[in-house]
Amino acid sequence: MILARCEGAARTFGSGAAATVALQPTDCEVRAGDRIALVGPSGSGKSTLVHLLAGLDAPTVGTVHRDADPIGVVFQGPSLLDPLTVVENVELPLLLAGEDDARARALAALERLQLRDLAEKLPEEISGGQAQRVAVARALVRGPRMILADEPTGQLDHVSAERVIDVLLAAADHAGAALVVSTHDPVVAARLDTRWKMASGRLSLEVPTWPR
Template structure:
């Protein structure tokens, strides 16, 4: 689909269009203390460029969900630092973090997270409204049209199929042209054909809009849409692959279930 950029993206102090969108430096996340402590992340060092699509995979308990939450400012690292679009968010007040998430980040979840009482158009415009911005109705209409939802603006989520609801969630994530879109198992509740459509939309957003997508997934077929696949194990980045097919990704995932990576103490 013909998604295209319509305005200048946030450059912040992160080095411009070709700068770094997401940067983690020695990020560790520990829950609890003493012998019962859970070390969800054990020292993540990572820099993801703008305009890239990164998939994050790992066995259950590898730390991938904690990674996404820390990278998106939804959770606070125990130690280390996180930068988004050049802005250091570690230590930022919750008020400023909330504002940043509403204006510079997009989120796509497995459960869609649409408000049932609002129309499709109102759901898409909600983050901007919460940030105190007047809705750009032309922008909303444009992105709905480009996602094949031009006639759905006045519908309620319950009147849409699962795939259409996820398209609305993607439209909501992209409408403000955020620094980063974080996607957590975005195709987990969809059938194979619909999942492929959603992943193609995310891929097109990267290629045509210059969006940056970070996606947690358990599905090698979904990860095959990414430019790079990161494999987490035991709270560490155990491996990575440049863009690869599903079979190769699945084989690499299988290797992470070997005994060397099966220690206890990490959280999903």
Template sequence: MNGAGVLVRCEAAARTYGIGATAVVAVHGASCEVRTGDRIAITGPSGSGKSTLLHLLAALEEPTTGQVAWPGLTEKPGPRTVGVVFQGPSLIPALDVVENTALPLILSGEPEPAARRRALDCLALVTAAHLADKLPEELSGGQAQRVAVARVLTAAPRLILADEPTGQLDQASGRHVIDVLLATADTLGAGLVVATHDPRVARRLSRQWSMNDGRLRPDPDASCAPASPQGGEP
């Protein structure tokens, strides 16, 4: 397959938890790719494998079988190349909001003052700058989710993966977060993949993938069609 613009590619990637009779297959042989500029919604019921697929795309988990590769990244997957908005709590309890948001930059060697300025700018994008000195325990679920989005944006990744980013937000706040994700992806020239239960969110993205019982069904568009096992163009 021509790798031009391909940020991540799965080839028959599967993920199984456990062994023997108790084994659970979370993802069955997924073949797909995400390219620069893609805007993809992954829909499906709870437990369908959406989160596990995002973890595979982010290199947070390794496939049990098959392969995942990142031909379009100049560095290995990490916060500066692949940003993940997690579905559950992901902020570090001992750090305040601005410290949590600046963390990816600080860990990559950015001077702390510059990292804090960038973090405050990104918090402002998600209308959370007023929370800068709060600890995670002082935040509502929706506020924590907005901070998690700002933390990903701070690192300016090439690929943004968001797992139910509006799940704990009211409709107006959720719409704003999707606005920010789309605008940031456009500015960075990044790929964006959003796992969501909300059809209103899914309609905001130009591509639709669905998952059911661990099986991925990408849409037939060439920019996100299943990877071809013969190596030809989709």
């Protein structure tokens, strides 16, 4: 089952002489059960493609079709809301969607990631690795059919990075969800089955796999 499809989707920022083409016209599909590593250097267009697939941005030309609801998104940088406690951050997507049992489901998501004891702490009171795992819990709390993670380990040490990837893979397996992880880390990419490569805004779907 196709969960998301780009058909000639491209994204340009700015206009005229100052225009920057972040993503060239792109055709790709994300299917249920996919485990995709989106690899390439910083500035190659990985984040732009992830944002289009997630519906966080719209293509300048072309179309993006989505048949995945809900979608879970994990960002690279700090994304927790500072005034809210850990559990309040995790339950926020449920509250915004008007879903029931938000607090209980948020606590259960934290429990699965072994973060239950941090529930009442503020983001400033936890480590960077813990904050990223809380962000993962928030992305997974609604049981998404597609999980998109944009450089989720880019600011983490090796141990924390491995733990985040473990959690993402386990959550995708548990929910039967597709998982797309953008990364420039070959160790992270080696954990996923399929490689998409970005270079100068162009996507290549057939590239050599990273050695396992």
